[in-house]
Amino acid sequence: MSGFLQNTFNGLVGGAFYALLALGLAVIFGMLRVVNFAHGAFYMLGAFGAYVLLAEAGVPFWAALVIMPLALGLLGMALERAVIHRLARLDPLYNFLFTFGLTLILQDLVKSRYGVQSSPYATPAELSGTVDFGLFDFPTYRVFILGFTVLLCVAVWWVLGRTRIGTVVRAATERPELTRAFGIDVGRWVTPVFGFGIALAGLAGVLAAPMRAVNPLMGADLIIVVFAVVVIGGLGSIFGSVAAGFGIGLVQAWGEAYLSDFPIVSQTVVFVVMAAVLLWRPAGLFGREEAPA
Amino acid sequence: MAAASAAALLVAGCGGGGPQSGGDSKLTGDKIVLGVLNDQSGAYSELSGRNSVKAVELAIADFKAKYGDKAVTKDITVETADHQNKPDVANSKAQEMYDRKGVDAILDVPTSSAALKVADVVKEKKKLYFNIGAATTDLTGKSCNKYTFHYAYDTYMLAHGTGTVTTEQVGKNWYILYPNYAFGQDMEKSFSAAISAAGGQVVGKDGAPFPNTSGDYSSFLLKAPTLNPKPQVLGTMQAGAELVNVVKQYNEFKLRDKGVGLAVGLMFITDIHSLTPAALAGTTYTDAWYWNFDQQNRAWADRFQSETGTRPSFAHAANYSAATQYLEAVQAAGTDDADAVVKGLEGKEINDLFLRNGKIRAEDHRVIHDAYLAQVKPQAEVGEPWDYVKILKTIPAAEAFRAPSADCKL
Numbered sequence: 001m002s003g004f005l006q007n008t009f010n011g012l013v014g015g016a017f018y019a020l021l022a023l024g025l026a027v028i029f030g031m032l033r034v035v036n037f038a039h040g041a042f043y044m045l046g047a048f049g050a051y052v053l054l055a056e057a058g059v060p061f062w063a064a065l066v067i068m069p070l071a072l073g074l075l076g077m078a079l080e081r082a083v084i085h086r087l088a089r090l091d092p093l094y095n096f097l098f099t100f101g102l103t104l105i106l107q108d109l110v111k112s113r114y115g116v117q118s119s120p121y122a123t124p125a126e127l128s129g130t131v132d133f134g135l136f137d138f139p140t141y142r143v144f145i146l147g148f149t150v151l152l153c154v155a156v157w158w159v160l161g162r163t164r165i166g167t168v169v170r171a172a173t174e175r176p177e178l179t180r181a182f183g184i185d186v187g188r189w190v191t192p193v194f195g196f197g198i199a200l201a202g203l204a205g206v207l208a209a210p211m212r213a214v215n216p217l218m219g220a221d222l223i224i225v226v227f228a229v230v231v232i233g234g235l236g237s238i239f240g241s242v243a244a245g246f247g248i249g250l251v252q253a254w255g256e257a258y259l260s261d262f263p264i265v266s267q268t269v270v271f272v273v274m275a276a277v278l279l280w281r282p283a284g285l286f287g288r289e290e291a292p293a
Numbered sequence: 294m295a296a297a298s299a300a301a302l303l304v305a306g307c308g309g310g311g312p313q314s315g316g317d318s319k320l321t322g323d324k325i326v327l328g329v330l331n332d333q334s335g336a337y338s339e340l341s342g343r344n345s346v347k348a349v350e351l352a353i354a355d356f357k358a359k360y361g362d363k364a365v366t367k368d369i370t371v372e373t374a375d376h377q378n379k380p381d382v383a384n385s386k387a388q389e390m391y392d393r394k395g396v397d398a399i400l401d402v403p404t405s406s407a408a409l410k411v412a413d414v415v416k417e418k419k420k421l422y423f424n425i426g427a428a429t430t431d432l433t434g435k436s437c438n439k440y441t442f443h444y445a446y447d448t449y450m451l452a453h454g455t456g457t458v459t460t461e462q463v464g465k466n467w468y469i470l471y472p473n474y475a476f477g478q479d480m481e482k483s484f485s486a487a488i489s490a491a492g493g494q495v496v497g498k499d500g501a502p503f504p505n506t507s508g509d510y511s512s513f514l515l516k517a518p519t520l521n522p523k524p525q526v527l528g529t530m531q532a533g534a535e536l537v538n539v540v541k542q543y544n545e546f547k548l549r550d551k552g553v554g555l556a557v558g559l560m561f562i563t564d565i566h567s568l569t570p571a572a573l574a575g576t577t578y579t580d581a582w583y584w585n586f587d588q589q590n591r592a593w594a595d596r597f598q599s600e601t602g603t604r605p606s607f608a609h610a611a612n613y614s615a616a617t618q619y620l621e622a623v624q625a626a627g628t629d630d631a632d633a634v635v636k637g638l639e640g641k642e643i644n645d646l647f648l649r650n651g652k653i654r655a656e657d658h659r660v661i662h663d664a665y666l667a668q669v670k671p672q673a674e675v676g677e678p679w680d681y682v683k684i685l686k687t688i689p690a691a692e693a694f695r696a697p698s699a700d701c702k703l
Contacts, residue, residue, distance in 0.1 A: 014509050115338070215537075257515075260500075
């Protein structure tokens with residue numbers, strides 16, 4: 001029983017990363033109709049930024065947790081203004097290609113400066129112990145990640161659901177044309193929302209630095225699963241992306257724990273779930289079917 | 294005065310008639326070209342990569358300095374290419390090197406699948422190939438051939454060193470975690486064999502997904518201490534970034550405090566550098582060469598550092614050694630004809646920077662030499678940057694490698 005609880009807990013921790021990344025992708029896709037292929041690269045920059053801040057300026061984890069999302073969010077906003085905004089008027093393929101190319105450039109820039117070897121990043125001392133839950137004990141850092149992510153998701157949900165800004169963003173995400181027709185300046189919100197999505201990716205990167213290998217390709221490995229998560233949740237659905245993120249984390253952890261005799265199954269279970277969901281609900285679990293033209 | 298002129302006569306006499314004299318056209322194109330084919334942008338580019346080209350350049354400089362005017366040629370150059378760890382790229386780059394770049398011998402070639410492709414190429418081209426970076430024992434087993442030499446290490450050496458000694462000294466019960474593809478499965482088999490031969494047992498083993506996209510190993514790490522009987526050693530066969538993930542999470546779950554020690558199948562000094570010695574303190578693994586082992590290694594490591602800015606891994610030293618031994622063999626044979634050079638190398642006993650008590654086995658072209666059981670120092674004992682391990686034991690050359698395989702017919 002305690003083994004099952006531990007695996008469940010781990011699944012939720014893994015899911016927390018998927019949820020943070022998928023949430024960013026979902027708000028960006030919803031508002032801009034841009035599939036941001038560079039999301040994994042910004043996650044990597046978050047982790048690398050934390051490493052560089054610590055190694056070269058002695059900036060601790062806690063400060064990096066604030067600095068990196070802010071810095072990357074600003075970078076994202078600048079990027080949206082400079083390029084993505086202009087390409088958005090053209091075929092969606094242009095932004096698809098641009099963000100994909102940007103990923104390669106960012107990865108190689110980091111590679112040429114820091115190499116492909118993983119960079120060291122220690123768990124902050126105050127979180128390096130274990131928490132005793134009676135039935136089992138669990139690394140403090142993982143408990144922190146889970147708590148922090150859940151709080152953050154609740155905060156985002158509150159902002160989106162209970163404030164005027166949230167109402168505008170939700171309306172613009174779900175039905176951009178209709179929202180414009182009501183006289184709301186949707187364009188004003190596009191840049192901050194893009195920056196916010198990128199900031200979430202950077203935040204996930206900082207959180208990953210103490211427990212994952214920090215190297216230029218860390219985002220490329222993860223982003224494939226995150227895209228599956230977004231599709232399962234329903235493209236552009238904010239609640240769907242978070243729910244699917246935690247759900248897929250659980251499915252992966254249980255798959256690895258109880259299907260380890262069938263490695264083929266535990267490796268592909270995410271994509272099997274995705275295929276099944278798409279057959280059953282082509283718009284994803286929480287997506288809305290487009291009205292037939 | 295008289296002594297000096299006598300010596301001059303003697304030198305002139307020696308240099309005059311023999312085939313060793315410079316400018317002799319026994320070399321194709323009157324020059325020697327070495328080819329370094331390896332990973333220059335991916336996972337294995339730090340542990341070997343471009344710095345191995347530097348190591349080979351050092352070997353050429355030393356060879357020229359040693360023989361001066363008596364060198365078989367003064368025109369020795371290096372060609373290099375990035376095989377991106379892809380077998381098909383390795384195949385075409387190797388063909389290009391031999392056919393169009395005039396390469397006499399290819400060096401390095403990490404990644405077993407790529408290494409085996411190059412072995413097929415040299416069999417057909419009848420040109421020399423010194424493999425350093427790959428671990429598969431097939432290079433001296435069913436895929437061996439007359440022109441392929443396997444230099445630094447292999448899965449048997451890693452398993453035999455780490456598996457045997459850790460079983461005897463740390464604990465008899467093992468849990469093995471391996472990446473589920475050719476290299477990992479090979480390593481798991483070699484380790485299981487070495488562990489049971491040393492009187493231990495494998496109480497559990499799991500193949501983790503490869504590549505592991507989630508980056509998470511917690512289900513395996515949680516399972517390890519609950520097995521019955523409880524394992525005293527976790528043997529991880531993951532390499533590169535996956536090894537970093539396993540070790541970070543091993544520390545997170547505090548398995549060492551729960552009585553489960555850590556043994557690593559394949560580790561390079563560059564891996565310890567990125568994980569920091571603190572994360573790995575006490576871990577044992579088998580090393581083919583260590584830069585701070587003795588004065589000779591250290592002096593070369595200083596030269597290497599002034600060229601590259603970093604300390605050498607065993608792959609760098611092995612590339613230096615293989616290039617040196619090839620050039621020496623050409624010098625002795627007076628020709629770069631592959632069959633003549635192979636004849637000179639077979640059975641040769643060598644002591645150099647990398648090879649201690651070394652011998653090039655004629656039966657299967659396995660280059661055997663002393664190996665080392667290494668243990669990562671606690672952070673407090675690290676005296677200077679990169680001095681991360683202490684050598685627990687030297688494994689004699691004859692024990693370190695397997696006996697020639699019956700599968701190999703040269």
